[in-house]
Amino acid sequence: MSARNYTNDGGEFQSPALDRLVRSLSSLPGLGRKSATRIALHLIAQKASSEELLVAAAEAAEKVTNCSNCGAITEPDPCRICCSERRDPTQLCIVASPVDVLPFEKAGFFSGRYFVLGGLLSPLDGVRAGDLPFDRLAERVNRDGVTEVILALDASVEGETTALYLQRLLDGRNIKMTRLAIGIPVGGALAYTDEVTLQRAFQGRRSF
Ligand SMILES: [Zn+2]
Numbered sequence: 001m002s003a004r005n006y007t008n009d010g011g012e013f014q015s016p017a018l019d020r021l022v023r024s025l026s027s028l029p030g031l032g033r034k035s036a037t038r039i040a041l042h043l044i045a046q047k048a049s050s051e052e053l054l055v056a057a058a059e060a061a062e063k064v065t066n067c068s069n070c071g072a073i074t075e076p077d078p079c080r081i082c083c084s085e086r087r088d089p090t091q092l093c094i095v096a097s098p099v100d101v102l103p104f105e106k107a108g109f110f111s112g113r114y115f116v117l118g119g120l121l122s123p124l125d126g127v128r129a130g131d132l133p134f135d136r137l138a139e140r141v142n143r144d145g146v147t148e149v150i151l152a153l154d155a156s157v158e159g160e161t162t163a164l165y166l167q168r169l170l171d172g173r174n175i176k177m178t179r180l181a182i183g184i185p186v187g188g189a190l191a192y193t194d195e196v197t198l199q200r201a202f203q204g205r206r207s208f
Pocket of ligand 1 (some may be wrong): 068071072078079080081082083183
C-alpha cells in the first residue's frame, strides 16, 4: 500500500492515529516527514516488526543508563570499562559525548579510561562551565591519581574553548596533557585538505 492511498487532498491522512504516528516519528532526530511516513506505513503493514520495535524501545529506555563514574552509555553501572582491572585508571581520555567512546573501543588500542563531559563549552549557546561536570572530573582526577589526560574533543571553536578551560582547570597538578593530533586523513589527498587541518597537521609533524 503506498502513501498515496492514505492521503486526502489536504495531504493529511484520513486516520488521526496514523497522523499521530507520523508526527511522533518526525520528531525523532534526522527523520523528515517523508521518511517518517515511509516508516509508519511499514510498521502498519508489518505488525510483528512494530511490536518488536516497541518492546526493544521500552527495554532500552528502562535498562540503558549513563555510567555514574565516566558517563559512557551502559547497562551495568559502573560500566565494564570503569570496572575492568585491565584498564589503566591513571590514563584518562576526555570526550564530549558518550558516542565518542565507541570509535576508541572499536579500534581497541586505548587501555586507559574515559570521562564524558556531555557537551562542550559554548558561551554563545549558553553552555557555561557550571553546566558541565568539571567538579566531578577534578574529583575523579584526584581519586584515581590520573597522570595523563588525553583530550579527544572536536576540532571546533567549542572544542578549542573547552580544551583551554581544561588546561587551566588541571594546571599545576603534574599531569601530562595531550590532544589528539589533527591530520590528513588516510587515503586523503593533500590538495583537497582544508587550511585549518593542514596547519594543525603541520604543527603536529613528527620525525620518522
Ligand atoms: Zn564508566
